[in-house]
Amino acid sequence: MANKKVIVTGGNRGIGKGIVLSLLECGYEVLATCRDASNFDFSHENLSVANLDISDDASVEAFRISVEEFEPNILINNAGITKDNLFLRMSEDDWNEVINTNLNGVFKITKLVVKGMLKRRWGRIINISSISGSMGNPGQTNYSASKAGVDAFTRSLAKELGSRNITVNSIAPGFIETDMTEGVLDQEIIDKIPLKRAGKVEDVASLVNFLSSEESNYITGQTLVVDGGLFMK
Amino acid sequence: MSEVLDKVVEIVCNQLTVNKDDVTPDSSFVEDLGADSLDTVELVMAFEEEFGLEIPDDEAENITTIKSAVDWIQNNS
Ligand SMILES: NC(=O)c1ccc[n+]([C@@H]2O[C@H](COP(=O)([O-])OP(=O)(O)OC[C@H]3O[C@@H](n4cnc5c(N)ncnc54)[C@H](OP(=O)(O)O)[C@@H]3O)[C@@H](O)[C@H]2O)c1
Numbered sequence: 001m002a003n004k005k006v007i008v009t010g011g012n013r014g015i016g017k018g019i020v021l022s023l024l025e026c027g028y029e030v031l032a033t034c035r036d037a038s039n040f041d042f043s044h045e046n047l048s049v050a051n052l053d054i055s056d057d058a059s060v061e062a063f064r065i066s067v068e069e070f071e072p073n074i075l076i077n078n079a080g081i082t083k084d085n086l087f088l089r090m091s092e093d094d095w096n097e098v099i100n101t102n103l104n105g106v107f108k109i110t111k112l113v114v115k116g117m118l119k120r121r122w123g124r125i126i127n128i129s130s131i132s133g134s135m136g137n138p139g140q141t142n143y144s145a146s147k148a149g150v151d152a153f154t155r156s157l158a159k160e161l162g163s164r165n166i167t168v169n170s171i172a173p174g175f176i177e178t179d180m181t182e183g184v185l186d187q188e189i190i191d192k193i194p195l196k197r198a199g200k201v202e203d204v205a206s207l208v209n210f211l212s213s214e215e216s217n218y219i220t221g222q223t224l225v226v227d228g229g230l231f232m233k
Numbered sequence: 234m235s236e237v238l239d240k241v242v243e244i245v246c247n248q249l250t251v252n253k254d255d256v257t258p259d260s261s262f263v264e265d266l267g268a269d270s271l272d273t274v275e276l277v278m279a280f281e282e283e284f285g286l287e288i289p290d291d292e293a294e295n296i297t298t299i300k301s302a303v304d305w306i307q308n309n310s
Binding site: 115118119160161163164 | 269271275278
């Protein structure tokens with residue numbers, strides 16, 4: 001199948017797992033990663049898994065070979081972390097760890113795939129950012145800075161690669177039910193969401209499917225929001 | 234000499250969809266052959282692949298003409 005090889009970082013749980021399962025269902029061949037690939041609790045004939053810590057240079061370098069063999073047409077930069085704290089209490093380590101994972105990690109993994117996409121004159125890069133990057137969120141100065149960085153990276157890269165038929169977009173979810181939001185989601189937040197519920201991983205995965213397909217050919221450099229209407233510009 | 238030159242010309246013609254007859258050793262990729270900045274990066278990638286070399290970024294910047302490409306490749310292989 002043409003243009004159907006996808007890498008998904010952080011594919012073992014949460015939003016990443018939702019993305020992997022729905023791509024597999026649509027007939028894509030998927031290479032999914034997380035820090036310890038033995039943590040994948042599902043399998044599929046079109047799924048391969050690899051160890052990758054996007055915040056660790058040696059691990060990224062080791063992953064290069066898997067990328068070269070796999071020849072992906074599509075990259076989903078999904079892996080990400082939070083280290084929330086009020087700014088006054090936020091340590092430099094917590095700042096650096098989040099920037100290094102969420103922003104620098106996207107830079108490094110994208111570097112691994114772009115050459116191949118250039119040669120093949122087709123590509124899709126989809127970055128999972130967050131509405132926190134555009135609306136701000138107390139306790140998340142590090143996280144929102146990293147995600148705003150991802151959105152800005154998306155726009156500049158889209159301009160660089162557009163002439164080669166490579167599109168670059170980001171998806172900014174609101175509150176989605178995963179490990180990341182466990183204990184954070186309460187009624188007060190739900191009340192503020194026009195659709196009156198938290199999002200499911202499938203709500204994000206369906207947009208990833210669309211952006212991965214030929215149907216989205218003319219969309220690039222955008223940040224698409226999936227948040228039940230929580231953040232409206 | 235001419236073998237490297239022929240290969241370089243062929244790669245450049247392919248990448249930039251220009252005619253062999255329009256290319257001279259002094260042709261500049263950007264000024265004479267209509268390359269954009271991404272083309273110049275892709276050209277270097279294609280040279281690296283064809284000749285099995287790795288061209289460091291700071292030296293790649295100086296490879297702007299057919300002749301400079303041929304010279305670099307000959308001096309480094
Ligand atoms: N949930 C939400 O409400 C929400 C909202 C907006 C944006 N997002 C974004 O959506 C993405 C996925 O979030 P989620 O809610 O699914 O989070 P999650 O359930 O906590 O899962 C995070 C995933 O990222 C991987 N990961 C974390 N650090 C990594 C590293 N250094 N190297 C490689 N993989 C790493 C994890 O792998 P391990 O198993 O190895 O830890 C895991 O697969 C993140 O970028 C997040 O910022 C989430």
